[in-house]
Amino acid sequence: MFLELYRVHLFITKFFKEAFTPPFEGKEILKQCYQVGYKSLALISLTGFITGIVFAKQSRPSLAEFGATSWLPSLVGIALFRTLAPLLTALISAGKVGSSIGAELGSMKVTEQIEAMEVSATNPFSYLVVTRVLATTITLPILTFYTAFVGLLGAFLNVTLSESASFSAFVQSFLESITFLDVIASTVKAIIFGFTIGMVGCYQGFNSSKGTEGVGKAANSAVVIGMFLVFMEEVIATQITFMFRT
Amino acid sequence: MEAKSKTTTTETVISIRNVEKSFGDYQVLKGADLDLYKGENLVVLGRSGTGKSVLIKIISGLLTQDAGTVSVLGKEVSQLNAKELLELRLRIGFSFQSSALYDSMTIRQNLEFPLIRNKKNLTKGEINKAVETVLDAVGLMQTINQMPSELSGGQKKRIGIARTLILQPEIMLYDEPTAGLDPITCLEINRLINEVQERYKTSSIVITHDLTCAKEVGNRIAMLLDGQFQRAGTFDEVFDTDDQRVTPFFEYNFIQ
Numbered sequence: 001m002f003l004e005l006y007r008v009h010l011f012i013t014k015f016f017k018e019a020f021t022p023p024f025e026g027k028e029i030l031k032q033c034y035q036v037g038y039k040s041l042a043l044i045s046l047t048g049f050i051t052g053i054v055f056a057k058q059s060r061p062s063l064a065e066f067g068a069t070s071w072l073p074s075l076v077g078i079a080l081f082r083t084l085a086p087l088l089t090a091l092i093s094a095g096k097v098g099s100s101i102g103a104e105l106g107s108m109k110v111t112e113q114i115e116a117m118e119v120s121a122t123n124p125f126s127y128l129v130v131t132r133v134l135a136t137t138i139t140l141p142i143l144t145f146y147t148a149f150v151g152l153l154g155a156f157l158n159v160t161l162s163e164s165a166s167f168s169a170f171v172q173s174f175l176e177s178i179t180f181l182d183v184i185a186s187t188v189k190a191i192i193f194g195f196t197i198g199m200v201g202c203y204q205g206f207n208s209s210k211g212t213e214g215v216g217k218a219a220n221s222a223v224v225i226g227m228f229l230v231f232m233e234e235v236i237a238t239q240i241t242f243m244f245r246t
Numbered sequence: 247m248e249a250k251s252k253t254t255t256t257e258t259v260i261s262i263r264n265v266e267k268s269f270g271d272y273q274v275l276k277g278a279d280l281d282l283y284k285g286e287n288l289v290v291l292g293r294s295g296t297g298k299s300v301l302i303k304i305i306s307g308l309l310t311q312d313a314g315t316v317s318v319l320g321k322e323v324s325q326l327n328a329k330e331l332l333e334l335r336l337r338i339g340f341s342f343q344s345s346a347l348y349d350s351m352t353i354r355q356n357l358e359f360p361l362i363r364n365k366k367n368l369t370k371g372e373i374n375k376a377v378e379t380v381l382d383a384v385g386l387m388q389t390i391n392q393m394p395s396e397l398s399g400g401q402k403k404r405i406g407i408a409r410t411l412i413l414q415p416e417i418m419l420y421d422e423p424t425a426g427l428d429p430i431t432c433l434e435i436n437r438l439i440n441e442v443q444e445r446y447k448t449s450s451i452v453i454t455h456d457l458t459c460a461k462e463v464g465n466r467i468a469m470l471l472d473g474q475f476q477r478a479g480t481f482d483e484v485f486d487t488d489d490q491r492v493t494p495f496f497e498y499n500f501i502q
């Protein structure tokens with residue numbers, strides 16, 4: 001257990017060392033960013049949209065009781081933006097992207113492709129790990145904003161079904177309820193989630209045991225550990241932002 | 247079939263002295279000594295799990311020995327810094343047991359990869375030419391745009407060899423090049439190894455437990471037994487023995 005923690009520590013240290021030493025793999029990072037976005041986009045759109053609809057629908061009756069349905073955009077907006085969007089995006093990416101990184105690097109490890117890269121004088125750590133971790137770290141904040149936007153669309157759709165409302169007014173009222181702190185907090189959170197997902201996937205893949213079994217295990221642990229860490233980080237992040245708010 | 251004879255040079259390109267390597271409590275190499283002479287094919291025979299792969303991984307710096315010295319092209323591998331190791335690796339070709347083709351890349355991209363990564367000043371035309379040359383050398387020009395998953399085991403092996411040839415290495419390390427292949431494909435690979443020896447003037451270590459392969463490609467044979475090289479010489483010299491650890495190899499391969 002402590003040995004494992006030490007190895008994780010070494011892995012992360014190595015990441016920061018390699019990330020700041022040339023050669024930088026710009027092209028490969030872009031390719032990986034595209035992969036991350038492409039893999040999660042469909043599921044994120046669907047989940048974000050449905051969450052928006054359902055959340056608006058569920059909260060409407062309670063708000064109506066107090067005659068406060070006009071608060072709906074800010075309520076939905078805050079919930080989406082502060083927690084739901086970062087969390088949903090991270091969980092979906094942990095499932096889709098984390099597992100595929102774990103499986104990909106795991107099978108590369110098992111079939112000696114990583115060693116092949118090393119002996120043909122390419123540093124596999126910077127080429128495979130650094131690029132993927134940077135890609136998830138960069139892409140997750142973007143996806144998070146996208147999820148929030150799609151969720152808002154869903155909520156708006158729910159609202160227009162029962163009353164006529166203008167989308168710009170809806171967005172306006174959402175924007176008014178969002179503070180600068182919210183933007184910073186959600187972005188930082190998404191960056192941390194992205195880093196975590198990429199790191200866990202790569203660590204599991206890079207250290208996968210020999211045999212095809214190892215590949216499955218790497219992919220599986222990438223998801224399980226990734227999701228677990230994301231939840232833990234969410235709890236901690238919420239505590240910290242609350243400290244700032246008061 | 248006549249076994250090949252020894253080469254005449256005694257200039258060493260790899261010199262292994264008293265190398266030990268353990269994993270946990272299990273000692274795999276127990277003071278191994280081995281020389282590879284310039285221009286020869288040296289076959290390393292030994293049962294599964296005797297540390298043959300470990301040995302060539304130590305030679306290419308993928309693993310580090312616990313004790314002893316490994317000198318490759320005049321350099322002590324374990325003493326090299328990252329940059330020197332990189333330079334040395336460009337002079338060594340490593341053909342992996344599992345071929346190790348990058349399965350997300352086409353054959354062309356697989357072959358280009360070492361060049362693009364290491365020789366930044368090459369033009370597109372020069373790269374294409376190099377790719378075609380090695381593909382032609384292994385006789386698989388038609389596969390250039392295919393994915394590794396579309397190739398047979400023997401074809402993958404050849405592409406793996408081609409990918410190492412593209413950097414024109416002085417030393418080739420083949421890890422079980424014929425394992426898992428049908429007899430005819432084995433003969434083709436053996437022929438390819440000999441062609442590489444002649445055309446690229448390489449000095450090679452060929453790991454195998456296939457005696458046909460050993461006889462056909464090996465100028466010398468060395469047997470890894472109990473973590474040491476206990477028998478070395480031409481094919482006939484090595485197998486002219488009653489040693490119970492050696493004879494089963496011969497019997498299994500030729501008296502079926």
Ligand SMILES: Nc1ncnc2c1ncn2[C@@H]1O[C@H](COP(=O)(O)OP(=O)(O)O)[C@@H](O)[C@H]1O
Pocket residue numbers: 269274292293294295296297298299300301
């Ligand atoms: N990276 C490693 N970690 C732990 N044990 C290893 C490692 N590489 C090889 N071994 C062990 O060393 C022994 C020799 O392995 P190897 O050199 O692959 O055998 P072979 O002669 O069949 O190529 C095996 O028992 C293997 O389990």
Ligand SMILES: [Mg+2]
Pocket residue numbers: 298299300343421422
């Ligand atoms: Mg082996």
